[in-house]
Amino acid sequence: MTPTIIETKNLSKYYGKTCGIEDLNLQIKTGEVFGFLGPNGAGKTTTIRLILNLLRPTFGHVLVFGKRVETHYYRIFKNIGVIPGELKLYEELTGLYFLEYMNNLSSGAPVLRNELLEAFQLKPEHLRKKIKQYSHGMKQKLAIIQAFQANPDLIIMDEPSEGLDPLNKNILYQYVRRFKEKGKTIFFSSHYLAEVDKVCDRVGLVKDGRLIAEEQIGQLKKKMVRRMEIKFSREIDTTVFDLPDVQIKSKTGNEIILNVSGDLNPLIDILAGLEIENMIFPEPSLEETFLTYYEEPIFTGPVSEKNSP
């Protein structure tokens, strides 16, 4: 097996003067679940389309399984499952015909199909219907099944949980973990930090077409600045929070807002000795994550609220 499954070298794509992705250097190893995290329009889909040879790079190149994708794509793709971001299926086909059709175009037998159909609760009567009669969630399930059914060594997913309910999202995450256990490689693009946290080993943060950080997920979480709101029973002396990874953001009466990063244990030890009335410690938003690496806010408004799948 090649240790590096996907490698991009100085990969750039421009649409006229507009930059899709610029100077991207990535290395994704065998058996890794790599999260590709970024807001909408950051260049995630462009990168995936370059990896899949749907777009030609302006500069640089992509190696998959050690081979250049522009010239060897039809050999490389024998062993790849893909869930595209902008999902459009052949609406006039039935679900079963679609799965058969996709499998006939690949090389492997659909060894996992029945198991996947059962897991995602797609019954034979669903498969007999035309895809145009499917809901968005059912189409997404079908796309997931076609990607996983031949047990490929590499799966590339572009926001795969879009349109899935929490139950089916969990089934998807279970399969991602199972594939990782089998030593398969997964490229997982998302704009949900919590989702990436659940399944990925390593994460690349992309913004405005540039890779701004590449970290192990554990390290990313350590570096992340998180907001903690605490309401005490009585006013307290703030000097107790004089810790290296804790910063007081504001204090109003009994309420205090802290920015916390790194190891939480020293802070928890201190809080254990204080009388707390209420505490809010939300999952960090994608914006807060990016602020750790990047000074400017990436976006404002409702999108930043979508931090949990």
Next chain:
Amino acid sequence: MKNRFLLAPYLKKILHDQRWVLIFLLLGAVSFEFFYAWIIDATGMLKFVETYLKLLPPAMQNLFNMQPGTAMFSTQILVFGFAHPFIMIILSFLPVSMASRYLAGEVENHTFDIFLTKAIRRNLIPGNLFIFLLIALFFQVCAMLAGMWIAYLYFNLEINFSDYVYVALTAYAFYVSMAAGAIAISSFFSERGKSLAVIIGTLITFYFFDSIIRLNESLSFLRQFSYFQLYQPTELIRGLKSVSHSILISSLISVICLLISLLNFRRRDI
């Protein structure tokens, strides 16, 4: 895929998509030719058309490429059934619509985002689309010929049927070249509507160009540059044009257009 040229699941899917359209077009071609021959031969329409054409000015007679009042007129009017606007629409329907749907349309709909990530060479897509059209047009031309053959047997038409076979062969080569051209044009587009508009616009422009040079004698030197001169059934049956020359030029156009589409589709962004 084991076969380097044929993409069987793709051809099967296209057939699955187009089966009713194809059946309708085949029935349309057979029945049109039969009823055209019936109307011309059995209803006395031949005399009416001949009289009508005689009243037209010579330029208009040139447009129809017919010689009313001659012994060959009945043969000419019957073979006009192979170039009648109805049969032209039937034979050009699949090349025009399928090239736009299966190339530009699939790019526009993002269905290629899954399809082209399978283990298939990209140039197999326009290549197999061409193969499908090659087969579909063969059956359509056979249906057209079959309609005339049934009429020939049923109405005892006084024609040399082998001449009609040669005309049908020329029609086949001509519409195959049209299919290759449509595929080449569509391979440059990412929107089905635009592709369709450009293909139809190009064909209409070529048709008008041909009509103008047929109407105007002083422009007859431009005939060799007119695409629609490659398929002139009435001239072919009168021996004014060579069947082999028309087939050769049509085939050459097909090869060039097919190469353009293969090269372009292999390199383009999806």
